[in-house]
Amino acid sequence: MEYEMLDVKRNGTGSRDAELAEGKRSAAAGRPKSPDPELVERARRRRFTAEYKLRVLREADSCKEPGEVGALLRREGLYSSHLSMWRKQRDEGALAALKRPRGRPKPHPLVAENERLRRRAERAEAELAKARKVIEVQGNISALLGELLEPRGAKSDEKSKP
Numbered sequence: 013m014e015y016e017m018l019d020v021k022r023n024g025t026g027s028r029d030a031e032l033a034e035g036k037r038s039a040a041a042g043r044p045k046s047p048d049p050e051l052v053e054r055a056r057r058r059r060f061t062a063e064y065k066l067r068v069l070r071e072a073d074s075c076k077e078p079g080e081v082g083a084l085l086r087r088e089g090l091y092s093s094h095l096s097m098w099r100k101q102r103d104e105g106a107l108a109a110l111k112r113p114r115g116r117p118k119p120h121p122l123v124a125e126n127e128r129l130r131r132r133a134e135r136a137e138a139e140l141a142k143a144r145k146v147i148e149v150q151g152n153i154s155a156l157l158g159e160l161l162e163p164r165g166a167k168s169d170e171k172s173k174p
Contacts, residue, residue: 060094062107062108066102069099071084072084072095
């Protein structure tokens with residue numbers, strides 16, 4: 013007991029872990045708790061494919077003996093409301109619509125390639141315009157330097173010779 017009190021005084025915490033002597037701590041204190049198997053970490057809505065719904069409805073419709081539908085529902089983890097809702101959807105033709113893939117339709121591969129080529133052509137045209145401007149500026153600089161570096165007397169001599 014005296015060892016336990018010294019431990020509290022040294023730590024200064026006064027918590028239950030500090031009060032227990034090192035030898036008296038439980039072996040499970042260092043291990044993380046395992047998740048409860050009854051609880052799901054994050055609940056997610058179940059999604060059933062149209063094929064699955066139709067298969068379950070065919071099985072339920074083929075059940076003749078009392079209790080067979082209940083056994084089917086328990087085996088599949090479903091409720092009777094699922095069956096009634098799916099039957100209604102089947103009768104309205106909604107299950108056929110469920111077979112279509114979700115989300116936006118994929119664009120045709122040629123459309124994507126055309127878009128890629130169009131962007132590439134725009135970039136090439138922009139680079140060409142820049143190159144033309146650079147060439148024009150270089151030509152102007154060359155002409156200007158030519159005038160500056162030309163001997164002054166040569167110009168006047170040529171004019172007087174005619």
